[in-house]
Structure formats: C-alpha cells, structure tokens
Amino acid sequence: xxxxxxxxxxxxxxxxxxxxLECVQDMDHENMFWYRQDPGLGLRLIYFSxxxxxxxxxxxxEGYSVSREKKERFSLILESASTNQTSMYLxxxxxxxxxxxxxxxxxxLTVL
Amino acid sequence: xxxxxxxxSQVPVxxxxxxxxxxxxxxxxxxxxxxxxxxxxxxxxxxxxxLSGSTLVKGxxxxxxxxxxxxxxxxxxxxxxxxxxxxxxxxxxxxxxxAGNMLTFGGGTRLMVKP
Numbered sequence: 001x002x003x004x005x006x007x008x009x010x011x012x013x014x015x016x017x018x019x020x021l022e023c024v025q026d027m028d029h030e031n032m033f034w035y036r037q038d039p040g041l042g043l044r045l046i047y048f049s050x051x052x053x054x055x056x057x058x059x060x061x062e063g064y065s066v067s068r069e070k071k072e073r074f075s076l077i078l079e080s081a082s083t084n085q086t087s088m089y090l091x092x093x094x095x096x097x098x099x100x101x102x103x104x105x106x107x108x109l110t111v112l
Numbered sequence: 113x114x115x116x117x118x119x120x121s122q123v124p125v126x127x128x129x130x131x132x133x134x135x136x137x138x139x140x141x142x143x144x145x146x147x148x149x150x151x152x153x154x155x156x157x158x159x160x161x162x163l164s165g166s167t168l169v170k171g172x173x174x175x176x177x178x179x180x181x182x183x184x185x186x187x188x189x190x191x192x193x194x195x196x197x198x199x200x201x202x203x204x205x206x207x208x209x210x211a212g213n214m215l216t217f218g219g220g221t222r223l224m225v226k227p
C-alpha cells in the first residue's frame with residue numbers, strides 16, 4: 001500500500017519557535033509538495049520540489065523554507081512560528097505519469 | 113492561468129438521496145481532471161480522474177463524474193448517498209494535457225449527509 005507519512009499529526013508551538021514538519025513517501029516519486037489548508041481558503045501551495053535538492057516557491061512561501069536532501073523526504077520549516085501560521089499542513093507526492101497527487105494525513109499546527 | 117470553481121461551498125442532503133457537486137474550470141487547452149475527498153482530520157484521497165477516453169468516469173464509493181468539454185465542467189454525482197459520504201470534496205485540474213503540470217484546486221464543497 002503506497003504511502004505518504006507525515007511525522008506529526010498534531011503540534012502546539014509558541015510564537016517564535018522553529019518548527020519542522022517532516023514528510024516521507026515510499027513511491028519513489030520525484031515531485032513532492034507542501035500545502036496549507038485553511039477554512040474558506042482551500043488548499044494553497046507553499047513550496048514544491050521537482051527532485052532532490054531542488055525547490056520552487058509556490059503561492060505563499062513567505063515565512064517558510066523547505067529541505068529535500070533525499071528523494072523520499074521533504075521537510076517544511078517554519079523559522080520563527082507566528083500565530084497566522086496556525087493551520088493544517090498537507091504533504092503530497094506526485095505520480096508524473098498520471099499527475100495524481102498522493103497526500104499524507106496532514107499535520108495540524110497550532111501556534112500560541 | 114487556469115482556475116477551478118466549485119460553486120457550492122456546502123451541500124446538505126438526506127441519506128439515500130442523489131447528489132451532484134459542481135465543478136467548472138477555465139482553460140483553453142486540454143486538461144486532466146480529478147476529484148479528491150477529504151474526511152474529517154485526514155488528508156485528501158483520490159476519488160476519480162479523467163485523463164482521456166470516455167467522458168464518464170467511475171470512481172470509488174459509487175461516485176462518478178462526467179467531463180463536458182463545451183461547458184468546461186466536471187461535475188461529481190452519486191445516485192444514493194450514505195452518512196459515511198459526509199466529507200469535503202475537491203475538484204482539481206492540470207492544464208495542457210501534461211500530467212506533469214501543476215494541479216489547481218477548487219475551493220472545496222462540504223457534503224453533509226443527514227439521516
């Protein structure tokens with residue numbers, strides 16, 4: 001069973017803390033993505049990666065960075081968390097042939 | 113740039129009734145089309161996809177969708193819903209007929225099935 005695994009389902013952090021969200025996929029996909037999901041705003045793309053050590057900004061990259069040191073792992077980093085980053089974060093990897101995205105279970109982050 | 117519109121943010125329906133969730137997109141080129149479902153506190157999973165061929169696509173859990181190129185629509189239907197279908201549904205489009213292109217998502221439709 002193919003899988004995208006996000007390391008933390010629920011996190012609570014304080015303003016100014018550094019936050020790491022980890023994502024691992026077992027499908028040997030080259031492309032991986034980080035989205036955030038907020039009520040009324042749908043899914044918004046933060047960053048994506050076409051391949052190892054490659055990264056591209058999405059629609060809302062401000063306040064975030066990413067790391068892709070290995071093909072299976074794509075990390076989202078909040079250098080200094082702020083309350084407006086309280087959200088659901090979704091990682092996905094893509095099948096390049098069909099375009100289908102495979103999503104993780106999501107990480108719900110609360111910043112106090 | 114392409115855009116995807118899901119006209120209904122919420123759709124309440126009684127159990128065993130039929131349902132249609134609407135999706136329209138704007139694109140002047142060929143497209144690949146997807147419907148995803150998100151159950152509470154979970155990630156998105158694929159319901160069905162249209163890449164080519166028959167415009168009527170069948171997916172999991174009894175859902176189907178029809179691609180209408182002239183109306184640039186990809187509406188999702190189910191003839192008889194269950195309580196367990198309560199979830200949020202997202203339509204998505206990739207442009208140019210290249211599955212490697214980025215997916216654009218609609219804003220989502222919350223389906224609420226009542227007993």
